[in-house]
Amino acid sequence: MPSIADNLAAVHGRIAQAALAAQRDPASIELLAVSKTFPADDVRTAFAAGQRAFGENYVQESIVKIEALADLRAQIEWHFIGPLQSNKTRPVAEHFDWVQSVDRLKIAQRLSEQRPPNLAPLNVCLQVNVSGEASKSGVAPSDAPTLAKEIAAMPGLVLRGLMSIPEPTDDVDAQRAQHRTLRALFDALRADGLAIDTLSMGMSADLEAAVLEGATIVRIGSAIFGARDYSR
Ligand SMILES: *Cc1c(COP(=O)(O)O)cnc(C)c1O
Numbered sequence: 001m002p003s004i005a006d007n008l009a010a011v012h013g014r015i016a017q018a019a020l021a022a023q024r025d026p027a028s029i030e031l032l033a034v035s036k037t038f039p040a041d042d043v044r045t046a047f048a049a050g051q052r053a054f055g056e057n058y059v060q061e062s063i064v065k066i067e068a069l070a071d072l073r074a075q076i077e078w079h080f081i082g083p084l085q086s087n088k089t090r091p092v093a094e095h096f097d098w099v100q101s102v103d104r105l106k107i108a109q110r111l112s113e114q115r116p117p118n119l120a121p122l123n124v125c126l127q128v129n130v131s132g133e134a135s136k137s138g139v140a141p142s143d144a145p146t147l148a149k150e151i152a153a154m155p156g157l158v159l160r161g162l163m164s165i166p167e168p169t170d171d172v173d174a175q176r177a178q179h180r181t182l183r184a185l186f187d188a189l190r191a192d193g194l195a196i197d198t199l200s201m202g203m204s205a206d207l208e209a210a211v212l213e214g215a216t217i218v219r220i221g222s223a224i225f226g227a228r229d230y231s232r
Contacts, residue, residue: 004042005049007224008033011207015218018211029211032079032200034221036061037228040068046224047072055100055219057082059091066095081163081219083137090114093122093156100125100163100200100219103139105150112156121158124151125200130181131167138164141185148189148196161198161216162186168205175206179213186214 002010011031019026034055035043043054043065054076056062066078079098086106092099093114102108102124115122126148129138139147144162152159162185166178179201186199202210202218210218222228 001226004045004224007226008046008049008051011220011223014207014223015211018208021208022212024211029215030217032081032217032219033224034081034203034219035065035225036082036221037230038225040065042225043069043076044072047076051224053077053079055079055081055221059084059088063091063095079219086110094119096122098123098125098160100217101127101137102151103127103129103137105147108147108151108154108157112154115156121156123160123198124157125161125163125198126151126159127163127165128182128185130164130178133167136165136167141181144185145189145192148194152194159194159196161196161200162189163200163217165203166201166206170205172206172209175209176213179206179210179215183214 015029016026019029032053032055033046033051036057078096079100080092080096081100084101084107089107089110093111094116099111099122111122126144127138128141128144129136148159151157162182164182169175182201189196198216199214200217202215204220204223207218
């Protein structure tokens with residue numbers, strides 16, 4: 001079985017190939033290793049192989065993991081990427097460097113108020129529902145500009161950009177079309193004066209399509225850590 005270090009090398013290879021095809025600098029694409037459901041020891045292994053940014057989805061699981069890895073805290077960038085309920089914002093505001101899954105005003109307000117003043121403002125992305133599926137979290141593209149401006153004015157937050165989880169499909173053209181929707185919104189917000197620099201899109205199955213459409217962060221879980229077992 002390939003090791004986590006082998007998998008990381010393979011994912012960096014995929015990013016480099018896609019960047020070449022897109023005529024982009026591979027260094028302009030950050031790899032976020034999504035460690036949800038995997039133990040702290042796997043994060044340590046990935047860290048030893050050079051990985052520094054990790055993504056988590058579940059509040060309780062992630063806080064236990066961040067605390068177990070306290071010795072590495074200053075060197076790791078922790079991104080919260082899961083659905084967030086308003087009664088669980090405080091530990092996220094206190095422990096994470098980024099929240100990519102902000103999709104409503106109330107969550108943003110609470111994160112801003114609860115961000116400890118001794119820490120740098122929390123980096124946030126607005127999660128956008130590009131596929132329009134009713135079951136998906138994320139703000140509708142048409143509501144994104146208003147929410148983005150409200151968040152940009154909050155003292156405890158820095159609005160960095162947009163994130164999306166597209167509808168899964170094997171069709172690369174369909175993958176690219178969804179990523180293009182997010183990219184167009186990103187360009188429109190920038191043209192409107194928002195100083196954002198982050199387009200978080202692309203997972204294990206659609207990394208290449210996301211890089212071709214301008215992703216600056218790709219969020220990769222199973223291609224690094226293996227298949228997830230939710231029964232654990
Ligand atoms: C789980 C998850 C990922 C990683 O998905 P893989 O298909 O395992 O790469 C990326 N983004 C979000 C928001 C996730 O919840």
